[in-house]
């Protein structure tokens with residue numbers, strides 16, 4: 001029996017295929033462009049290598065695209081046919097793929113966590129579990145899952161840096177920034193191509209409002225990261241978030257036009273980056289109508305399949321903000337149909353759509369129509385349910401900004417002041433937030449407090 005590079009037994013007959021499996025997993029962990037071609041080579045080397053078939057099925061699922069999603073069922077069928085000679089671990093991977101194909105995401109991640117209890121160096125289970133916890137907004141499960149396996153890893157084990165990158169990101173999302181940062185920096189010292197680790201450090205800098213450092217961090221590694229796949233554009237999006245906090249709209253637009261939406265893209269992450277930034281610019285009062293159009297042309301073909309609520313809300317946001325209300329309503333109805341027609345116990349996303357995606361979707365349509373009171377009514381409650389949508393705190397913040405803007409535009413000044421005070425308590429270095437706070441305080445006659453806030457914002461923006 002063969003073993004993978006970390007010593008896990010594999011039922012296979014072809015050493016070349018085992019080697020290619022290791023290389024494909026490694027490329028996947030590094031978000032590399034060659035993951036697809038390597039997967040093809042793996043299939044050519046040995047189409048009967050069970051873990052290769054499972055990997056293919058997993059990667060098809062991860063794309064969250066309807067046409068790829070359908071291919072994952074073919075992989076599942078092949079994996080089941082091959083599983084008569086499987087080890088227990090391999091059989092568990094087949095079971096996980098089956099649960100994923102059935103939409104039972106909680107069962108899927110439970111199986112990966114069972115695998116990790118026995119095989120803490122199963123880096124595929126580890127990374128998939130990490131991604132799924134992130135996908136479901138299970139921040140503490142994501143953090144604890146990494147803590148459980150880490151004692152079984154050290155510098156001598158292949159892939160250690162990737163595990164540190166995941167640990168950094170998990171700690172960051174759990175709000176443990178000081179603990180997270182050195183772990184992520186260590187991962188980058190090990191391998192500067194580890195874009196997920198670099199991204200995790202970028203999140204720490206974003207959440208701590210360390211704007212100049214954030215720009216410098218991404219700029220320092222932009223060349224190695226540019227060679228990674230589509231995920232690199234998400235880093236340029238992160239850098240633009242910093243520009244926005246300096247009120248540097250020109251730099252944001254430049255980054256949009258030349259870096260993260262230089263040309264229309266079918267990739268969901270590109271659509272999310274772009275629509276999310278356009279929404280922020282719109283809230284800032286910038287006219288981005290023609291840019292909305294270019295994203296909407298792609299998003300209008302995503303109204304049918306319900307694969308990821310977080311992505312769906314970005315499609316819906318794009319459709320509503322470009323005034324394609326028929327398509328936006330169609331997408332919202334599709335979410336409602338999904339909830340009505342799927343098994344709540346078995347299909348994990350049923351509850352996610354119900355408690356979070358549908359209310360936020362309704363708020364987005366209301367915002368685009370100028371019904372700001374309705375947005376406030378919905379979002380004051382719904383924002384506390386948004387974590388289950390997955391994505392990061394930094395990404396979901398776009399909908400908190402929408403709520404604040406709606407409170408301002410609907411004249412609910414005291415609510416706006418409260419929300420801004422809340423925001424500043426979390427991010428006291430946000431110049432634009434101090435400016436908004438000052439304006440709202442001025443509306444209720446709090447002249448001295450408004451002037452102090454104005455000066456504070458001015459000072460921060462001048463840094």
Ligand SMILES: [Fe+2]
Pocket residue numbers: 199203234238392394
């Ligand atoms: Fe991010």
